[in-house]
Amino acid sequence: MFCNQCEQTAKGTGCTKWGVCGKSPEVAALQDLLTYAVRGLSQVATEGRRVGVVDADVNRFTAKAIFATLTNVDFDPARFEAWVREAVERREALKAKVAAAGGRTTFDDPAASFQPAADQAGMVKQGEEVGLPIDQDRDEDVKSLQEITLYGIRGVAAYADHAAILGQEDDSVYAFIHEALAKIIDKGLGLQDWVGLALKTGEANLRAMELLDAGNTGRFGHPVPTEVPLGHKKGKAILISGHDLKDLEDLLEQTQGKGIYVYTHGEMLPAHGYPELKKYPHFYGHYGTAWQNQKKEFAEFPGAILMTTNCLQEPKEEYKGNIFTTGLVGWPGVTHVKNGDFGPVIEKALELPGFAEDEDKGTVMVGFARNAVLGVADKVIEAVKAGAIKHFFLVGGCDGAKPGRNYYTEFVEKTPADTVVLTLACGKFRFFDKKLGDIGGIPRLLDVGQCNDAYSAVQIAVALANAFDCGVNDLPLSLVLSWYEQKAVAILLTLLHLGIKGIRLGPTLPAFITPNVLNVLVENFDIKPISTPDEDLQAILNAA
Numbered sequence: 001m002f003c004n005q006c007e008q009t010a011k012g013t014g015c016t017k018w019g020v021c022g023k024s025p026e027v028a029a030l031q032d033l034l035t036y037a038v039r040g041l042s043q044v045a046t047e048g049r050r051v052g053v054v055d056a057d058v059n060r061f062t063a064k065a066i067f068a069t070l071t072n073v074d075f076d077p078a079r080f081e082a083w084v085r086e087a088v089e090r091r092e093a094l095k096a097k098v099a100a101a102g103g104r105t106t107f108d109d110p111a112a113s114f115q116p117a118a119d120q121a122g123m124v125k126q127g128e129e130v131g132l133p134i135d136q137d138r139d140e141d142v143k144s145l146q147e148i149t150l151y152g153i154r155g156v157a158a159y160a161d162h163a164a165i166l167g168q169e170d171d172s173v174y175a176f177i178h179e180a181l182a183k184i185i186d187k188g189l190g191l192q193d194w195v196g197l198a199l200k201t202g203e204a205n206l207r208a209m210e211l212l213d214a215g216n217t218g219r220f221g222h223p224v225p226t227e228v229p230l231g232h233k234k235g236k237a238i239l240i241s242g243h244d245l246k247d248l249e250d251l252l253e254q255t256q257g258k259g260i261y262v263y264t265h266g267e268m269l270p271a272h273g274y275p276e277l278k279k280y281p282h283f284y285g286h287y288g289t290a291w292q293n294q295k296k297e298f299a300e301f302p303g304a305i306l307m308t309t310n311c312l313q314e315p316k317e318e319y320k321g322n323i324f325t326t327g328l329v330g331w332p333g334v335t336h337v338k339n340g341d342f343g344p345v346i347e348k349a350l351e352l353p354g355f356a357e358d359e360d361k362g363t364v365m366v367g368f369a370r371n372a373v374l375g376v377a378d379k380v381i382e383a384v385k386a387g388a389i390k391h392f393f394l395v396g397g398c399d400g401a402k403p404g405r406n407y408y409t410e411f412v413e414k415t416p417a418d419t420v421v422l423t424l425a426c427g428k429f430r431f432f433d434k435k436l437g438d439i440g441g442i443p444r445l446l447d448v449g450q451c452n453d454a455y456s457a458v459q460i461a462v463a464l465a466n467a468f469d470c471g472v473n474d475l476p477l478s479l480v481l482s483w484y485e486q487k488a489v490a491i492l493l494t495l496l497h498l499g500i501k502g503i504r505l506g507p508t509l510p511a512f513i514t515p516n517v518l519n520v521l522v523e524n525f526d527i528k529p530i531s532t533p534d535e536d537l538q539a540i541l542n543a544a
Contacts, residue, residue, distance in 0.1 A: 001028035002132065004511040005151050006071040007484045008402045013511050020402075021072050022314030026120075029127030030080035031069040033116075035150075036133040037087035038065050040111030042181035044094045049175055051103035058090050059174035060164055066157035066177065068328045071485035073309070076330035081120045088116055109185050135185050140514050145194035146184055147512040148489065152201035153177055155490025159208035161328075162309070162452060165246050166215025173211070176204040195520060202493030209455035209494070216245055216274070216452070222371040223273030223449065229285035230433065231361040233261050236354035238345060239287055239301050241265035242308030243452055245277065247326050250340045251306065252280040260349050263287040265297070265305075267426050270449040273367025286364070289429040292401060298323070302356075304349040306342070307334075322348060364433050368422075368446035370456040374463050379442060381467050384476070388439050391419040391544055392464075392477040394457060396448070397427040397491075398484030404507035405430055408482055411533040412436075412445070416541070420444050422460070425451035427482040454491045458498065472500055478540045479503045480530065483510070496525050506530035 004014035095105040117123045134146040261284045288297035307325045320333045324345045383389040412431040436444035465472045521527045
């Protein structure tokens with residue numbers, strides 16, 4: 001196997017024997033084969049659009065299949081085998097529709113005529129032969145940009161799938177995914193063409209995040225500032241982690257009146273700020289962090305655990321029976337909940353002891369998405385003009401288990417008292433409970449939400465720029481980001497598409513970026529790796 005798509009890849013170059021994330025070589029091969037099969041499907045879908053054939057089911061399948069290859073989503077080889085076969089079946093059915101509309105059905109790309117082996121072992125071998133489904137004959141810089149685009153597409157697919165679950169879709173997003181995957185083997189594209197395609201990936205992701213934002217706020221209301229307990233209540237308990245708010249809503253509805261408290265974990269923390277979720281009295285508080293202590297937290301939690309979307313470390317065998325997954329998430333030996341029926345999760349929670357007594361561990365504040373922040377924009381603007389607020393930092397992104405992420409904790413702790421820290425995504429769990437105080441009633445630490453809420457952060461920046469009649473790059477705003485998986489790649493490409501410069505990125509730069517491609521990013525966007533908190537803070541504030 002070879003996988004270098006996440007920040008924690010082995011030796012900083014690529015996992016070759018077993019994934020640091022827990023992914024087996026067999027699953028890695030099947031993920032490559034699925035991406036290859038969807039690349040072939042994308043050739044047909046792109047031709048279909050040329051002759052007026054658009055298949056909504058193919059669109060949805062494409063997003064789900066590509067999302068399944070994201071880091072820490074699915075590790076069940078049987079499911080990948082089924083998805084590969086489905087990709088080929090959908091490809092052939094779509095060919096018939098395209099042919100009937102006068103389109104072509106033969107392509108130079110062998111992925112468009114590929115047939116899966118008869119069994120899983122044979123498909124694993126096919127995946128090993130295919131490898132990472134980019135054009136391996138190109139030079140290293142082009143391959144680097146192809147990988148950046150491919151991993152960005154995986155992030156776009158994730159956001160598109162999240163949005164579709166909430167009824168928000170735009171064919172332009174699906175069309176881009178198909179067109180970009182189909183272009184992977186286009187030998188007529190040079191280095192600058194691939195830079196352009198990578199930035200277009202960011203543009204497509206902006207639209208996908210906008211759709212997701214509309215889905216979340218349209219269904220659950222705009223988040224409002226909310227105090228969330230970090231302790232627990234005596235009684236039965238269910239812990240929900242991941243990102244999918246629809247799953248949380250269904251769980252809350254189905255646990256009403258059953259004597260079970262529902263707690264969030266990881267990226268679910270911001271859910272407490274949504275009016276249509278916080279109205280449930282048994283939706284109590286937040287337990288644990290995200291990455292660094294996850295296995296310990298899951299082992300000690302005295303109730304059932306529900307995982308949605310990704311951010312799942314491989315569970316220990318002894319407590320797999322207490323864990324349930326939904327959607328695309330899967331591990332062998334872990335029960336998968338289907339069709340939104342959380343009955344098995346509830347039954348397990350009632351079997352387990354729950355918490356023996358109440359415990360108070362303090363609180364944190366959430367709910368500072370764009371409506372909440374812009375609702376006090378006049379106070380923020382006044383504080384800036386009066387010199388009470390000298391600078392804004394957006395410190396967010398992914399968390400992870402590899403050493404080096406304490407940089408973000410130290411950075412936030414050392415930000416001056418006349419600065420404000422905006423944060424989002426699971427990277428905030430390095431500092432989310434720090435008491436930074438306030439500036440004239442404005443909290444110095446503002447939790448914008450999940451990584452899925454990056455659209456809110458963008459809108460806050462744009463609104464502030466409009467208020468001060470300047471560009472985003474002219475604001476007293478600095479972005480200090482951490483990355484781990486492919487949604488972070490997609491968000492970074494979105495920021496670059498928007499022309500945002502001077503981003504500091506860490507803990508390490510992606511292994512799939514070559515020196516020449518890095519030079520392009522530095523020259524055009526002034527992107528730079530993090531150094532030390534003291535050095536970076538000094539450089540930022542001296543330049544302000």
